[in-house]
Amino acid sequence: MSGNKPAPAETEVSPEAAAVIGKARRSAGFAMGIMLLGFMAIGVAVVYRLMRDAPPPTIAASVSVPPGSEVVSALTVDGTIQVTYRAGGAVMLSVFDSKTGELRQSTEIAAQ
Numbered sequence: 001m002s003g004n005k006p007a008p009a010e011t012e013v014s015p016e017a018a019a020v021i022g023k024a025r026r027s028a029g030f031a032m033g034i035m036l037l038g039f040m041a042i043g044v045a046v047v048y049r050l051m052r053d054a055p056p057p058t059i060a061a062s063v064s065v066p067p068g069s070e071v072v073s074a075l076t077v078d079g080t081i082q083v084t085y086r087a088g089g090a091v092m093l094s095v096f097d098s099k100t101g102e103l104r105q106s107t108e109i110a111a112q
Contacts, residue, residue: 060101065094080104 013021060081065071069087076082081096091109096102 057098059098060096063094063096063101063103084109 059076063081063083065083065085066087069085069092072084072086072091074081074083076098079098081098081101083094083096085092085094093107093109094103095105097104
């Protein structure tokens with residue numbers, strides 16, 4: 001033997017050993033493929049969760065009605081807060097912006 005080169009007899013692999021090595025390579029390739037699919041599934045799940053979970057819309061903390069009025073109902077519709085209240089003898093409907101709480105419109109509801 002000279003240097004670091006192995007003798008030709010040591011580099012030859014028997015057919016049984018070659019079959020075992022081939023089977024091990026196929027098994028390792030299959031395992032890596034399954035692991036790659038798992039990482040891809042995790043990546044898809046993370047991206048899906050990030051895109052799906054949008055923050056809830058902001059709503060005004062409070063809106064103002066005249067002092068001494070009685071609130072009959074309040075609800076949110078299409079970016080507005082609609083408040084129905086009794087002020088004196090009149091029934092009023094006030095529409096507020098849901099983000100700022102600013103009064104957009106006020107209407108008196110009259111019985112006919």
